[in-house]
Amino acid sequence: MNNRLAHTILFIAFFAASSFAEDIRFQLANGGSAVVDVASSVEVTVLEQGVERTYAGRIEGLKTKAGKPDGQYFMLEGDFGRKLIMIRDVAAIASTGSRGSAQAKDPMFSDRSPTSGQAADAEADASGKQVVLYLPLEGGVGQEFRHQEIVKIGEYADELSPGGGAIIVLKINSNGGLVAESIKINDTIREIKSRGHRVVSWIRKAISAGCNTAMACDEIVFNPLGTAGSVTTVRGTASVDESQDPAVMEHLIMTAKESGYSEHVARSMKLNRYMTAYVKDPETGKVEWYGGVDGNWYEPLPEGAVVISTKDQNLSFNASNALACGFSRGTCRDLDEVAEYLNLPDGEWYVTDTRGEKLAKNWADTYKECTSRMQILSQRWQFKGSAEGAEAQLQERIKILREFLYWARKAPLVVAMNGPFGMDEEEIVKNIQRQIKLLEQQLRDLRRG
Amino acid sequence: MPRLFITSLLTLIATTSAFAEDQIVKINGAIISGQIISEDGDAVVLSIRGIELRIPMSEIREIVRDEEDAPASAEASEPSSSAPMGEMQKAEFSNKWERRMDASGNPVPLVAIIPVGTEGREQVGTDIVPEVYEAMIPVLRDMQPDYVVFRVNCNDKRENGYWYQVKREEASMLNDFDLLGEIADVWHNRFEDEGIYAQPICWVEDAVGSSAVLSLSFCDLYTSSEATIGGLQGAAQMFERVRSDENTYGKYREAFLGMFRGPLELGRIRCDGAGHDNALLDALVYPDMRLSATWQGRSVKWELNRKGSYIVDDNDKSAVEFSAKEAGDFLISKGMADDLDDLLLLHELVDFDLDDTSCQEVFDDYSEDWRKALAECKTAIEEMQELQAGVGPSDAMRQAQFRLTRMKKILRMMNRYSAVALRCQMEFGLSKLGLEVQIEQLEEQIRAMRSNDRGRQGGRGGAPRGGGRGIGGR
Numbered sequence: 024m025n026n027r028l029a030h031t032i033l034f035i036a037f038f039a040a041s042s043f044a045e046d047i048r049f050q051l052a053n054g055g056s057a058v059v060d061v062a063s064s065v066e067v068t069v070l071e072q073g074v075e076r077t078y079a080g081r082i083e084g085l086k087t088k089a090g091k092p093d094g095q096y097f098m099l100e101g102d103f104g105r106k107l108i109m110i111r112d113v114a115a116i117a118s119t120g121s122r123g124s125a126q127a128k129d130p131m132f133s134d135r136s137p138t139s140g141q142a143a144d145a146e147a148d149a150s151g152k153q154v155v156l157y158l159p160l161e162g163g164v165g166q167e168f169r170h171q172e173i174v175k176i177g178e179y180a181d182e183l184s185p186g187g188g189a190i191i192v193l194k195i196n197s198n199g200g201l202v203a204e205s206i207k208i209n210d211t212i213r214e215i216k217s218r219g220h221r222v223v224s225w226i227r228k229a230i231s232a233g234c235n236t237a238m239a240c241d242e243i244v245f246n247p248l249g250t251a252g253s254v255t256t257v258r259g260t261a262s263v264d265e266s267q268d269p270a271v272m273e274h275l276i277m278t279a280k281e282s283g284y285s286e287h288v289a290r291s292m293k294l295n296r297y298m299t300a301y302v303k304d305p306e307t308g309k310v311e312w313y314g315g316v317d318g319n320w321y322e323p324l325p326e327g328a329v330v331i332s333t334k335d336q337n338l339s340f341n342a343s344n345a346l347a348c349g350f351s352r353g354t355c356r357d358l359d360e361v362a363e364y365l366n367l368p369d370g371e372w373y374v375t376d377t378r379g380e381k382l383a384k385n386w387a388d389t390y391k392e393c394t395s396r397m398q399i400l401s402q403r404w405q406f407k408g409s410a411e412g413a414e415a416q417l418q419e420r421i422k423i424l425r426e427f428l429y430w431a432r433k434a435p436l437v438v439a440m441n442g443p444f445g446m447d448e449e450e451i452v453k454n455i456q457r458q459i460k461l462l463e464q465q466l467r468d469l470r471r472g
Numbered sequence: 473m474p475r476l477f478i479t480s481l482l483t484l485i486a487t488t489s490a491f492a493e494d495q496i497v498k499i500n501g502a503i504i505s506g507q508i509i510s511e512d513g514d515a516v517v518l519s520i521r522g523i524e525l526r527i528p529m530s531e532i533r534e535i536v537r538d539e540e541d542a543p544a545s546a547e548a549s550e551p552s553s554s555a556p557m558g559e560m561q562k563a564e565f566s567n568k569w570e571r572r573m574d575a576s577g578n579p580v581p582l583v584a585i586i587p588v589g590t591e592g593r594e595q596v597g598t599d600i601v602p603e604v605y606e607a608m609i610p611v612l613r614d615m616q617p618d619y620v621v622f623r624v625n626c627n628d629k630r631e632n633g634y635w636y637q638v639k640r641e642e643a644s645m646l647n648d649f650d651l652l653g654e655i656a657d658v659w660h661n662r663f664e665d666e667g668i669y670a671q672p673i674c675w676v677e678d679a680v681g682s683s684a685v686l687s688l689s690f691c692d693l694y695t696s697s698e699a700t701i702g703g704l705q706g707a708a709q710m711f712e713r714v715r716s717d718e719n720t721y722g723k724y725r726e727a728f729l730g731m732f733r734g735p736l737e738l739g740r741i742r743c744d745g746a747g748h749d750n751a752l753l754d755a756l757v758y759p760d761m762r763l764s765a766t767w768q769g770r771s772v773k774w775e776l777n778r779k780g781s782y783i784v785d786d787n788d789k790s791a792v793e794f795s796a797k798e799a800g801d802f803l804i805s806k807g808m809a810d811d812l813d814d815l816l817l818l819h820e821l822v823d824f825d826l827d828d829t830s831c832q833e834v835f836d837d838y839s840e841d842w843r844k845a846l847a848e849c850k851t852a853i854e855e856m857q858e859l860q861a862g863v864g865p866s867d868a869m870r871q872a873q874f875r876l877t878r879m880k881k882i883l884r885m886m887n888r889y890s891a892v893a894l895r896c897q898m899e900f901g902l903s904k905l906g907l908e909v910q911i912e913q914l915e916e917q918i919r920a921m922r923s924n925d926r927g928r929q930g931g932r933g934g935a936p937r938g939g940g941r942g943i944g945g946r
């Protein structure tokens with residue numbers, strides 16, 4: 024069963040059935056409703072992690088089906104950029120300004136017009152079926168789990184659903200990894216979101232940099248076995264305090280805020296001394312967050328407050344407490360339950376094309392082969408050819424370096440992490456090329472006698 | 473071959489008129505036979521082989537008393553009573569898992585036993601791995617049991633150390649802490665996905681180490697009278713090396729606990745919210761956590777402090793552990809049973825058929841095979857150690873070939889059984905990749921020795937190979 028939060032909007036219905044309809048009635052859970060002209064500017068109040076925020080802008084890419092609100096959303100474009108808004112999170116909505124362009128005539132697919140040469144998109148639009156892509160991200164961030172695959176899945180989404188509206192599900196199963204790569208990943212996800220796509224993370228394990236990635240997405244859902252948090256930056260075995268490097272804390276807080284999470288959550292995930300608690304209104308489901316440091320709460324905790332991180336504890340969520348406080352929006356044990364959460368037709372899982380899975384598999388295979396070859400090559404360097412004399416050894420070493428060069432071009436970060444050539448990707452290639460030249464020179468000298 | 477055992481005593485009770493008893497027909501269709509010893513408006517108390525079972529009236533559809541039922545019972549049991557037991561079994565179970573009908577014409581529940589360890593020496597990470605339980609899926613799908621009893625007899629400390637610090641995937645940079653989640657996933661999700669809809673029951677004979685976590689993923693948990701649930705302190709010791717940095721320690725500790733809590737989280741979802749609390753697990757793992765309990769009706773509220781009505785653990789030197797009695801007192805287990813009949817009786821199953829061999833065979837086959845392979849690896853390693861001490865061939869070429877043969881054998885076993893790879897890594901520090909490189913290096917040495925021999929041979933007169941006096945000619 025899907026344990027979705029059901030605290031929001033009941034459903035949305037079309038006020039007029041015409042394909043050129045512009046007025047839409049949002050019918051709210053409290054029995055009220057609001058009629059808005061989707062072609063004009065609107066002001067939307069959204070419940071984000073229990074906090075109401077108001078945004079003004081123009082609706083684009085409205086995706087809805089009467090009677091089935093869960094998982095439906097629209098893009099709002101305003102001074103703040105583009106933001107994906109889940110219809111169930113809308114607390115209030117009202118028209119505010121003049122009509123916009125004719126682009127937004129069809130509320131169903133207002134910003135998705137097929138372009139020539141994009142057959143897949145045309146087909147997707149013609150069938151009216153939601154574009155869904157799936158990318159499993161598993162392993163170490165910066166190793167098996169990279170921004171490059173996310174960039175590509177974003178490009179596929181653009182191709183299949185120009186102007187936004189695709190759903191990209193990222194399965195996250197990671198113990199963490201490199202901070203620098205994590206920042207690149209977050210930037211990539213932010214860009215994809217800004218192009219109007221909806222990025223959903225489905226967490227099996229999102230530790231450290233893995234959690235940072237999950238928090239950059241529009242929404243988080245958990246596998247029942249899932250866990251997320253523990254984002255402390257560690258160098259060697261020493262943690263990095265914000266006084267040493269404020270950027271790491273600031274980056275996580277920025278990510279949290281952008282996605283509507285409390286900054287207390289981010290702080291508690293980073294360093295033990297920050298504390299987090301919340302109070303949930305049993306009727307409205309609204310969550311109020313409370314923070315503190317070194318054993319002192321910034322404001323007194325009200326009765327019924329749930330402390331999720333003490334002064335001695337790093338914050339890490341499991342499926343149940345993440346759902347209870349709204350960090351997660353659902354718990355899905357398999358992709359069929361993800362489909363149910365996303366409100367896909369008939370609640371059945373599908374992907375519009377399988378390039379996401381292929382991307383993941385290709386890179387996983389490459390990574391596995393590269394790390395294995397790196398270890399073998401490093402060992403071979405010690406002995407290969409030595410029994411057959413200096414010339415044979417030089418020849419073998421040149422061969423080994425050429426293979427290192429191949430991998431440095433194909434998987435630069437893996438070579439940087441596992442090889443003896445330094446960390447700068449461009450420098451690594453130059454370094455290997457220099458060594459090859461040197462050995463070739465030695466070989467020539469040897470042959471000349 | 474899988475065999476089907478009938479719990480003879482209970483079957484006889486159900487099918488022989490001489491032992492006809494009162495029957496309680498429950499709302500869910502289950503029929504419980506015994507002697508009614510008392511009843512009131514709230515419940516009926518039934519005596520079954522001396523054990524008293526209280527059945528609430530709200531769960532009872534019909535009470536069939538002995539005197540009313542005797543003629544029908546005798547009639548129904550006539551064919552059985554006139555035939556020897558063996559023949560009856562043969563006739564009724566010509567199909568391996570064909571269902572037997574009880575006196576009322578209802579199918580008798582079928583119970584399958586799934587071993588989680590057998591002799592206690594079996595470990596999570598080697599014997600108790602997802603692939604063993606995946607291998608049971610076809611058997612269970614054919615069998616379609618009504619109940620599966622996960623019989624836990626596992627002590628991680630008995631044969632070797634914990635697997636926690638070992639990488640199962642060598643290519644991975646990270647230690648593998650996910651194994652418990654993967655096993656729980658097979659038990660709680662995969663079985664159902666594959667069409668096995670049996671009700672799970674966990675019966676703990678011993679759950680020391682990771683199997684304690686797995687056991688706590690079941691809400692229907694029972695123990696034997698000698699059982700222990702605990703022994704997870706070893707898991708906590710992994711991060712001692714970073715203890716001096718409170719944030720690094722906090723990060724690892726919570727991340728690890730998050731993964732360990734997964735099976736309990738899944739268990740609670742599968743039990744519609746019932747199940748075991750994360751706080752209980754936290755105290756089982758970390759010595760510095762206090763634990764107190766407060767009884768709230770038929771459940772216990774656990775707190776990682778001393779505020780509860782009963783302080784369970786007030787020291788910071790050792791993690792909490794529960795004996796069978798304590799597990800019962802704190803409602804971790806639903807009861808104590810020292811044999812299967814008693815266990816199933818506690819679960820209100822009186823008449824049932826039992827398959828305790830089919831899954832056991834799958835488990836034993838895997839366990840025996842990899843242990844045999846590991847023994848061969850150990851012998852090979854010992855032989856190489858003896859060679860180093862001067863036992864075995866004396867010339868360099870033969871020594872190299874001796875080592876090469878044994879290394880290849882070890883690699884073959886490691887590739888074949890993940891348990892062997894894990895144990896070789898834990899016990900001898902051997903990795904598959906490391907071994908592959910050593911083999912390559914040895915092969916190169918052998919080639920060089922052959923080449924040198926040929927060189928020496930050539931230098932001594934240049935006789936073509938195979939001619940004259942041959943290799944090493946004098």
